[in-house]
Amino acid sequence: MTSEMTARAPLxxxxxxxxxxxxVHAVNDxxxxxxxxxxxxxxxxxxAGKSTLIKTLSGAQRADSGQIFIDGEPVSxxxxxxxxxxxxxxxxxxxxxxxxxxSPSNMFLGRELVTRWRTLDDSGMEDAARKVxxxxxxxxxxxxxxxxxxxxGQRQGVAIARAVHFNARILIMDEPTAALGPAETEQxxxxxxxxxxxxxxxxxxxxxxxxxxxLAGRISVMLQGKLVGTVNKDDVTxxxxxxxxxxxxxxxEVTKTELEQLHG
Amino acid sequence: xxxxxxxxxxxxxxxxSTRRSFGSFLRDNEIDTRMAGMIALLLVIxxxxxxLSGGTFLTPRNLWNLSVQTSTVGIMATGMVLVxxxxxxxxxxxxxxxxxxxxxxxxxxxxxxxLMGLGNQWIWIITIVIGLALGxxxxxxxxxxxxxAGVPSFIVTLGGLLVWRGFAWLTASGRTxxxxxxxxxxxxxxxxGSLGETGSWVVGGVACIGIVALLVLGRxxxxxFGFRLRPMWLDVTLGVFGCAVVLGAVWVTNSYYLPExxxxxxxxxxxxxxxxxxxxxxxxxxxxxxxxxxVTLVMGFIANRRRFGRNIYAIGGNPEAAELGGINTxxxxxxxxxxxGILVGVSAAVSIARLNAAVSGLGxxxxxxxxxxxxxxxxxxxxxxGTIPGAILxxxxxxxxxxxxxLLGVGAPMQDVVLGVVLVTAVAIDATFRxxxxx
Numbered sequence: 098m099t100s101e102m103t104a105r106a107p108l109x110x111x112x113x114x115x116x117x118x119x120x121v122h123a124v125n126d127x128x129x130x131x132x133x134x135x136x137x138x139x140x141x142x143x144x145a146g147k148s149t150l151i152k153t154l155s156g157a158q159r160a161d162s163g164q165i166f167i168d169g170e171p172v173s174x175x176x177x178x179x180x181x182x183x184x185x186x187x188x189x190x191x192x193x194x195x196x197x198x199x200s201p202s203n204m205f206l207g208r209e210l211v212t213r214w215r216t217l218d219d220s221g222m223e224d225a226a227r228k229v230x231x232x233x234x235x236x237x238x239x240x241x242x243x244x245x246x247x248x249x250g251q252r253q254g255v256a257i258a259r260a261v262h263f264n265a266r267i268l269i270m271d272e273p274t275a276a277l278g279p280a281e282t283e284q285x286x287x288x289x290x291x292x293x294x295x296x297x298x299x300x301x302x303x304x305x306x307x308x309x310x311x312l313a314g315r316i317s318v319m320l321q322g323k324l325v326g327t328v329n330k331d332d333v334t335x336x337x338x339x340x341x342x343x344x345x346x347x348x349x350e351v352t353k354t355e356l357e358q359l360h361g
Numbered sequence: 362x363x364x365x366x367x368x369x370x371x372x373x374x375x376x377x378s379t380r381r382s383f384g385s386f387l388r389d390n391e392i393d394t395r396m397a398g399m400i401a402l403l404l405v406i407x408x409x410x411x412x413l414s415g416g417t418f419l420t421p422r423n424l425w426n427l428s429v430q431t432s433t434v435g436i437m438a439t440g441m442v443l444v445x446x447x448x449x450x451x452x453x454x455x456x457x458x459x460x461x462x463x464x465x466x467x468x469x470x471x472x473x474x475x476l477m478g479l480g481n482q483w484i485w486i487i488t489i490v491i492g493l494a495l496g497x498x499x500x501x502x503x504x505x506x507x508x509x510a511g512v513p514s515f516i517v518t519l520g521g522l523l524v525w526r527g528f529a530w531l532t533a534s535g536r537t538x539x540x541x542x543x544x545x546x547x548x549x550x551x552x553x554g555s556l557g558e559t560g561s562w563v564v565g566g567v568a569c570i571g572i573v574a575l576l577v578l579g580r581x582x583x584x585x586f587g588f589r590l591r592p593m594w595l596d597v598t599l600g601v602f603g604c605a606v607v608l609g610a611v612w613v614t615n616s617y618y619l620p621e622x623x624x625x626x627x628x629x630x631x632x633x634x635x636x637x638x639x640x641x642x643x644x645x646x647x648x649x650x651x652x653x654x655x656v657t658l659v660m661g662f663i664a665n666r667r668r669f670g671r672n673i674y675a676i677g678g679n680p681e682a683a684e685l686g687g688i689n690t691x692x693x694x695x696x697x698x699x700x701x702g703i704l705v706g707v708s709a710a711v712s713i714a715r716l717n718a719a720v721s722g723l724g725x726x727x728x729x730x731x732x733x734x735x736x737x738x739x740x741x742x743x744x745x746x747g748t749i750p751g752a753i754l755x756x757x758x759x760x761x762x763x764x765x766x767x768l769l770g771v772g773a774p775m776q777d778v779v780l781g782v783v784l785v786t787a788v789a790i791d792a793t794f795r796x797x798x799x800x
Binding site for chain 1: 583662675686746
């Protein structure tokens with residue numbers, strides 16, 4: 098699987114990215130990549146720099162150095178708008194929904210459809226929302242209520258629908274299931290697999306290692322702003338990934354005693 | 362998706378659905394329950410005062426005056442809704458009315474007549490254009506400091522409250538400027554400043570056609586996309602109710618007649634012989650109210666049908682999400698304050714026209730009435746929630762209370778006490794209501 102992927106240029110490559118906040122290296126010379134139809138997990142403890150790294154791709158954070166490539170071409174992403182224009186959609190941990198607006202308005206937040214009179218095309222937006230949501234969650238019917246009154250899973254559904262509607266090629270999901278119950282988590286996982294089958298590349302940021310093991314093909318581990326390494330899920334055990342997260346040692350470097358101490 | 366009836370929500374147990382049936386019926390049919398409640402409240406206030414005052418409240422004369430008195434606050438309240446929805450506040454509008462009013466007065470009183478000749482028909486137009494431009498400029502200036510320098514709007518406009526009041530005085534060294542240009546005066550809705558009988562019926566007729574057209578177009582659009590339609594009887598009821606309100610209001614304004622002395626003048630001008638027993642000339646819709654209606658329509662359109670408006674609501678709901686969604690939040694904030702400034706210009710024009718004079722204290726404390734109108738009308742100070750028609754109703758509720766108390770002979774200090782209590786009570790009820798329906 099990996100050999101045939103490396104033959105092509107990756108869908109996205111973040112090369113030698115660095116971000117610092119007042120002398121603290123939040124992200125220090127990190128390189129990760131992603132292929133079409135692949136889910137890459139980015140894991141690490143709190144403050145490891147996962148979210149900051151990925152924000153450089155979503156346009157929410159400027160990198161101090163490094164270069165982003167999409168389809169092998171260098172691109173410059175300075176604002177969320179730039180990222181969206183390149184097919185990068187982000188689903189944030191905080192959901193990034195305006196609670197007072199209904200789901201169609203949220204789907205089209207900042208990219209509202211307008212009629213030829215330059216007025217908002219609410220019916221058109223509702224129609225598009227209904228079409229996407231039928232694909233994702235056929236039971237969903239609450240198109241006219243503020244998203245504040247939706248459940249966590251439904252809200253996540255709106256955020257995902259937004260990405261799907263705008264034909265994301267690259268999807269960034271920052272802790273997509275952190276706020277969800279078990280059934281809703283399963284629903285979101287199902288969605289991610291479906292998107293993956295459609296050829297979308299997904300960066301999954303999570304500190305839930307089970308989530309990542311369940312979904313991702315490759316796992317990139319960060320610790321204190323640095324990349325510990327990227328491993329194929331099938332080649333490692335969960336404990337070995339834990340060792341990378343906690344003590345920053347690759348599976349070939351870590352000793353048996355260290356692995357046992359992880360559970361001590 | 363082409364079925365007309367929506368399938369019932371699955372989570373509804375029978376008892377839940379009966380308990381919520383009326384509320385959800387209204388919601389399913391996109392009827393604003395808050396609005397309906399406010400209209401009911403207004404009617405209660407009106408009928409209450411009518412009885413307490415021994416039948417003087419619901420008279421054409423009182424309602425006509427009430428509508429004129431509501432317009433200056435109402436015009437600004439529509440802009441204040443958007444400012445508050447965007448999680449900001451504008452405390453400077455009263456002082457802005459002062460300085461903009463002063464500049465407009467000095468233009469038509471001192472600067473333009475020597476250049477163009479006294480009574481030139483262009484004077485009032487140029488005055489208004491410059492006044493609105495000045496309002497827009499001040500608004501944009503304050504908005505830029507808020508959006509780009511990151512100073513909280515409370516502080517910027519608190520500063521503005523002092524600065525613009527100071528400039529209002531400095532513009533004419535504290536003099537009172539009067540009178541205004543003859544045409545300009547009409548904007549204030551004095552005895553000559555209204556549309557007259559025929560014109561008012563025409564406006565009412567056009568409004569009715571508009572209401573029906575909106576309902577029909579709404580149905581057509583929903584059918585095109587295969588969405589659920591309102592039941593026909595409900596649309597018909599809404600249409601009939603809307604037209605009845607409009608035509609009723611026109612009838613009221615047409616039932617208020619010019620006082621005899623002015624009626625004599627008008628009769629003379631038109632060459633009508635003064636008949637035995639006098640002549641009853643209906644006033645019709647006052648110009649300030651016409652302006653208020655126009656402003657409400659434009660602002661409602663901006664708030665609901667334009668991207669700019671939707672973006673303001675998005676910023677109020679979640680500024681971070683708006684930014685991440687690609688909305689240019691800073692520019693939107695500047696434009697919001699600019700809109701507020703233009704409305705201040707409109708309101709200032711009506712104010713000085715009505716007073717037929719400009720004084721440097723013009724508009725003092727009106728920021729508080731404007732904010733109160735928006736808030737009583739359901740605008741939430743935490744942002745994201747508020748409607749333009751709500752603010753107009755809020756302004757009308759406040760003005761009704763004030764006029765009603767005047768009719769009852771309640772003194773000014775007690776009026777303030779009542780208004781203050783009503784403001785807080787309205788918000789408290791609203792907050793409880795909102796918390797309940799959020800569940």
